[in-house]
Amino acid sequence: MEAWRLPLSSSIRGKLISAGYASLSLISSVSSSDLARDVNITEEEAFEILRLAKQSSGSSSCNGSRSLINGAKNAWDMLHEEESLPRITTSCSDLDSILGGGISCRDVTEIGGVPGIGKTQIGIQLSVNVQIPRECGGLGGKAIYIDTEGSFMVERVLQIAEACVEDMEEYTGYMHKHFQANQVQMKPKDILDNIFYFRVCSYTEQIALVNHLDKFISENKDVKVVIVDSITFHFRQDFDDLVQRTRVLSEMALKFMKLAKKFSLAVVLLNQVTTKYTEGSFQLALALGDSWSHSCTNRVILYWNGDERYAYIDKSPSLPSASASYTVTSRGLRNSSSSSKRCSHKLSFTRAISHNGSENCVSIPAFSGLRSTSPRTISSRRRNASTISRSLRPLVRAATVETIETSSASSLVD
Amino acid sequence: MQNGKMKPENLLRRSTANRKLTTGCEILDECLRGGISCDSVTEIVAESGCGKTQLCLQLSLCAQLPISHGGLNGSSLYLHSEFPFPFRRLHQLSHSFHQSNPSIYANHNDNPCDHVFVQNVHSVDHLFDIMPRIDGFVGNSKNRLPLKLIVLDSVAALFRSEFDNTPSDLKKRSSLFFKISEKLKQLANKFDLAVVITNQVTDFVESSDGLSGLRIGNLRYLYSSGRRIAPALGLAWANCVNSRFFISRSDDSIGKDRSEKDESSSSSVSRRAQRRLDIVFSPYLPGNSCEFMITREGICAVQA
Numbered sequence: 270m271e272a273w274r275l276p277l278s279s280s281i282r283g284k285l286i287s288a289g290y291a292s293l294s295l296i297s298s299v300s301s302s303d304l305a306r307d308v309n310i311t312e313e314e315a316f317e318i319l320r321l322a323k324q325s326s327g328s329s330s331c332n333g334s335r336s337l338i339n340g341a342k343n344a345w346d347m348l349h350e351e352e353s354l355p356r357i358t359t360s361c362s363d364l365d366s367i368l369g370g371g372i373s374c375r376d377v378t379e380i381g382g383v384p385g386i387g388k389t390q391i392g393i394q395l396s397v398n399v400q401i402p403r404e405c406g407g408l409g410g411k412a413i414y415i416d417t418e419g420s421f422m423v424e425r426v427l428q429i430a431e432a433c434v435e436d437m438e439e440y441t442g443y444m445h446k447h448f449q450a451n452q453v454q455m456k457p458k459d460i461l462d463n464i465f466y467f468r469v470c471s472y473t474e475q476i477a478l479v480n481h482l483d484k485f486i487s488e489n490k491d492v493k494v495v496i497v498d499s500i501t502f503h504f505r506q507d508f509d510d511l512v513q514r515t516r517v518l519s520e521m522a523l524k525f526m527k528l529a530k531k532f533s534l535a536v537v538l539l540n541q542v543t544t545k546y547t548e549g550s551f552q553l554a555l556a557l558g559d560s561w562s563h564s565c566t567n568r569v570i571l572y573w574n575g576d577e578r579y580a581y582i583d584k585s586p587s588l589p590s591a592s593a594s595y596t597v598t599s600r601g602l603r604n605s606s607s608s609s610k611r612c613s614h615k616l617s618f619t620r621a622i623s624h625n626g627s628e629n630c631v632s633i634p635a636f637s638g639l640r641s642t643s644p645r646t647i648s649s650r651r652r653n654a655s656t657i658s659r660s661l662r663p664l665v666r667a668a669t670v671e672t673i674e675t676s677s678a679s680s681l682v683d
Numbered sequence: 684m685q686n687g688k689m690k691p692e693n694l695l696r697r698s699t700a701n702r703k704l705t706t707g708c709e710i711l712d713e714c715l716r717g718g719i720s721c722d723s724v725t726e727i728v729a730e731s732g733c734g735k736t737q738l739c740l741q742l743s744l745c746a747q748l749p750i751s752h753g754g755l756n757g758s759s760l761y762l763h764s765e766f767p768f769p770f771r772r773l774h775q776l777s778h779s780f781h782q783s784n785p786s787i788y789a790n791h792n793d794n795p796c797d798h799v800f801v802q803n804v805h806s807v808d809h810l811f812d813i814m815p816r817i818d819g820f821v822g823n824s825k826n827r828l829p830l831k832l833i834v835l836d837s838v839a840a841l842f843r844s845e846f847d848n849t850p851s852d853l854k855k856r857s858s859l860f861f862k863i864s865e866k867l868k869q870l871a872n873k874f875d876l877a878v879v880i881t882n883q884v885t886d887f888v889e890s891s892d893g894l895s896g897l898r899i900g901n902l903r904y905l906y907s908s909g910r911r912i913a914p915a916l917g918l919a920w921a922n923c924v925n926s927r928f929f930i931s932r933s934d935d936s937i938g939k940d941r942s943e944k945d946e947s948s949s950s951s952v953s954r955r956a957q958r959r960l961d962i963v964f965s966p967y968l969p970g971n972s973c974e975f976m977i978t979r980e981g982i983c984a985v986q987a
Contacts, residue, residue: 383897383898383899383918383921384900384918384921384922384924384927385899385900385901385921385927385963385964385965389966390966418868418925419722419723419724419868419871419872420723420966421966422720422723422966422967424716424967425966425967468872470865470868470869470872470873471865471869501922502861502864502865502922503861503865505857505858505861505919505922506858506859506861506862506865507855507858507859507862508858541922542918542922543857543918543919543922544917544919546850553897573898573903576903599969
């Protein structure tokens with residue numbers, strides 16, 4: 270609980286926080302005289318603060334009597350929680366920067382694109398990267414990979430895992446010189462061991478599995494990412510009753526959302542692209558229809574721009590829409606070679622640390638969210654929306670949007 | 684569902700045994716990292732006369748090779764919707780196949796064609812009629828090699844005549860694609876089969892909606908015989924396959940060779956035109972290409 274929820278006058282609260290007493294546990298660990306000296310207030314005031322702190326920590330432990338509804342939080346607390354949430358790096362630092370540091374935990378992220386654009390590659394990369402140990406700036410978690418299409422190829426996972434281990438070794442070697450960090454003991458085989466792979470062959474199996482996930486993850490608390498490749502496949506054959514399909518899908522989406530919040534894990538749903546018939550012409554859109562598009566918190570669209578692969582943030586409550594290029598190499602997802610060379614693999618690891626480390630990191634998701642309402646961005650959004658369908662935008666407008674917005678996103682991260 | 688739960692490591696152990704089907708050509712295998720993958724649907728896209736049927740015939744013979752030779756030690760089922768089936772060419776290939784593998788066919792009477800089962804398919808409904816029976820066909824393999832390869836040559840022929848270009852028909856068509864693909868993937872997963880599907884091409888027409896020019900995969904444009912083309916059946920079908928390979932004829936060869944009219948007639952032997960196989964997309968292969976020729980003995984890659 271945060272110190273500044275204490276019912277204090279604003280001047281004392283300000284002094285308290287600027288002296289570094291941000292949390293109640295910090296306050297309650299000192300004596301009133303120490304507190305008075307550190308915060309530069311009278312001892313009576315310090316005593317009062319300690320009394321309040323004790324009271325409110327007591328009340329928050331006895332089931333939150335302060336909140337009107339059980340489980341309700343204020344936005345400030347949630348912001349702090351969000352800042353402290355780790356993100357899963359994509360191994361492509363350009364992509365990480367538009368995502369605010371990587372795929373965020375507690376969220377459902379949908380990634381869609383044409384066949385061969387690299388959806389499965391991103392899925393595999395994330396299931397490997399979630400296991401990067403904490404010492405290297407990762408999550409040290411495990412992954413669940415739900416394969417509905419049969420595209421999960423173990424030889425490819427092994428290849429990406431080997432590259433990831435090599436990068437980590439290089440990184441710890443680099444760390445040794447500076448911090449005397451522990452040697453990372455991770456082998457490609459361990460990485461494969463920590464991916465729970467489910468092969469789903471029909472939509473009934475898919476629904477059953479999603480219902481089972483809660484129990485499975487309760488038993489395997491280390492799971493930090495759930496990847497579904499793809500959510501779509503079994504739902505695109507003839508469903509006579511489209512209403513029923515919509516209901517089943519939104520129920521599934523809700524369950525994923527619950528899992529993400531309950532276990533603080535990232536859910537990544539890969540989606541296909543389809544043509545949509547509107548106003549006499551065919552347009553490109555992510556599959557499963559309009560109601561589905563409300564189901565995910567974040568939506569990333571992958572597309573070709575010339576000979577380069579690009580990712581575009583189509584929907585996100587906290588990130589500005591931006592696009593970044595990436596490539597798929599034999600070692601996995603990486604920065605596009607033509608983009609600036611500023612980020613080596615090493616740097617992307619250190620960057621991951623600064624996101625996860627609590628103190629020196631300014632909240633990127635929050636501030637980029639504020640920034641996205643800058644007039645320039647809004648005008649470009651509006652222009653897009655008015656001229657062409659939202660779904661077609663990344664393919665057609667990408668070039669123009671990207672020039673404006675990548676620059677703003679990257680300047681924030683740096 | 685509980686049975687489906689496994690760790691990829693278990694899969695890896697299974698895959699080291701052998702999960703790739705050789706194409707019968709070392710160079711081509713190298714390009715494809717061992718050949719056609721099992722438990723996966725591979726599509727071969729090409730205009731007629733490029734050699735997709737040749738490649739499929741060769742694969743259906745190779746499936747019976749022992750695992751030590753890159754085969755799957757299994758039989759193959761060839762579903763053909765393009766008529767007539769090139770029996771004479773299969774026979775010719777099997778003859779040279781027999782000769783080039785003397786260690787396996789010690790007995791002169793062994794015929795490689797014994798392990799290739801051929802079934803004609805003349806409509807989508809017919810295909811749906813056949814597919815459920817494949818389960819029984821695999822299970823009932825006491826006296827022969829287990830089924831390890833299904834070839835569908837070609838999927839486009841099933842759809843090209845029956846459906847109109849109206850939105851409702853297109854919708855119905857694409858839901859059928861997913862149904863076919865789901866069933867084939869189920870079979871592939873259940874019995875660890877390799878599934879190979881061929882597809883035709885359409886000429887690329889610069890149309891107003893601009894979607895037929897949508898880029899899918901590693902190649903920006905697909906060219907064959909000097910024309911820009913697009914795989915048939917569109918985007919929906921592209922979502923149904925795991926890997927897509929594209930075979931094209933090289934431009935300079937069309938002047939010399941105009942006999943592409945009847946690709947299935949086995950009498951026109953050993954065309955020397957150069958053909959190229961490109962990997963359009965695949966979850967385990969990088970973008971790559973390989974040139975090959977079709978000889979009397981079958982497909983034979985040319986070292987770059």
